[in-house]
Amino acid sequence: MGTTLKGRRALVTGAGAGLGKAYAIALAQAGADVALCDVNDSVKAVRDEIRGLGVNCWAKVADVAKKKHVKAFVDGAADKLGGLDIVVANAGVVRVTNPAKDDFSKAVDDFEFMMDVNLRGVYLTGRAAIPYLVENGGDLINVTTDHIHTCGWPETHSHDDAQLCNWKDVQRSAVGGPGFDVYDASKWGIKGLTNAWARSLAPHKIRVNSFGMGATATPMYLGFLGGRPPAPGVMTPEGVAGVLVDLITEGPNGRTGDCVQLWAGHPTVLPPPMLDGILCAADLARA
Numbered sequence: 433m434g435t436t437l438k439g440r441r442a443l444v445t446g447a448g449a450g451l452g453k454a455y456a457i458a459l460a461q462a463g464a465d466v467a468l469c470d471v472n473d474s475v476k477a478v479r480d481e482i483r484g485l486g487v488n489c490w491a492k493v494a495d496v497a498k499k500k501h502v503k504a505f506v507d508g509a510a511d512k513l514g515g516l517d518i519v520v521a522n523a524g525v526v527r528v529t530n531p532a533k534d535d536f537s538k539a540v541d542d543f544e545f546m547m548d549v550n551l552r553g554v555y556l557t558g559r560a561a562i563p564y565l566v567e568n569g570g571d572l573i574n575v576t577t578d579h580i581h582t583c584g585w586p587e588t589h590s591h592d593d594a595q596l597c598n599w600k601d602v603q604r605s606a607v608g609g610p611g612f613d614v615y616d617a618s619k620w621g622i623k624g625l626t627n628a629w630a631r632s633l634a635p636h637k638i639r640v641n642s643f644g645m646g647a648t649a650t651p652m653y654l655g656f657l658g659g660r661p662p663a664p665g666v667m668t669p670e671g672v673a674g675v676l677v678d679l680i681t682e683g684p685n686g687r688t689g690d691c692v693q694l695w696a697g698h699p700t701v702l703p704p705p706m707l708d709g710i711l712c713a714a715d716l717a718r719a
């Protein structure tokens with residue numbers, strides 16, 4: 433058990449499995465008290481596991497797409513933990529889409545499903561939690577994807593560390609995948625919320641960053657593969673969660689408005705701020 437985050441109060445959505453579960457455990461291992469939600473009641477087993485680590489942990493079954501669920505979860509978390517300092521808006525879903533072939537009904541259904549959980553869920557979580565963060569400052573982390581910048585230009589750091597980078601030494605615009613129009617739109621929307629919130633909440637000492645990862649061995653990714661072998665260099669949820677803790681540990685003077693990106697095949701470490709974080713810092717310095 434570490435003590436880096438002792439006394440901090442964290443909330444994680446989608447914590448019943450995969451990355452959310454790993455974030456919750458890593459935050460608890462660093463000493464934080466944690467509140468968890470998930471649409472699946474597997475979150476109760478995660479709660480019991482975390483209580484075994486000796487921190488305060490509370491969990492609620494809640495759907496982040498539903499405003500009443502989110503408000504009850506966030507208010508309940510603040511009540512049970514005595515406030516909030518760290519919010520990880522992680523819950524997300526993916527479906528593969530094909531704009532050339534999908535019929536209109538599937539297209540609309542996919543849009544509503546992914547936008548509701550991914551974008552609306554992050555919005556509701558953030559807006560319900562911000563009034564608590566405003567009290568003492570803290571961290572708001574919105575989970576995106578590596579499709580925001582796919583291992584290439586315009587990131588501000590090199591890819592010399594990459595075991596696997598198709599775009600190493602190639603200038604390439606930020607792109608997503610061909611089967612991910614709605615998924616990527618939802619995640620790019622989260623980037624928009626992150627940038628605006630970073631600027632508006634900086635005076636309240638709230639850091640807001642987006643946190644996007646490439647292939648990570650979770651039920652989502654393994655389900656997507658459907659038995660195919662994972663990408664070489666696939667990341668572990670625990671490795672990615674360690675980077676999340678490092679981002680929070682930067683403290684009040686750390687980056688804000690950044691788009692932290694981790695790629696399979698690269699070392700799973702906190703990268704230096706990318707262009708978004710650098711520009712946000714410059715804006716705040718001018719203000």
Ligand SMILES: NC(=O)c1ccc[n+]([C@@H]2O[C@H](COP(=O)([O-])OP(=O)(O)OC[C@H]3O[C@@H](n4cnc5c(N)ncnc54)[C@H](O)[C@@H]3O)[C@@H](O)[C@H]2O)c1
Nearest residue numbers: 446448449450451470471495496523524647648650651652
């Ligand atoms: N695993 C990857 O390779 C990868 C890559 C890029 C981004 N991500 C993002 O990371 C986040 C977590 O992904 P994961 O791989 O752990 O997924 P996962 O499917 O393995 O786990 C997601 C958890 O969120 C829960 N959840 C789903 N919908 C919910 C809702 N409406 N309300 C509350 N909880 C809900 C699920 O029940 C599940 O427990 C997602 O936002 C995903 O888009 C994952």
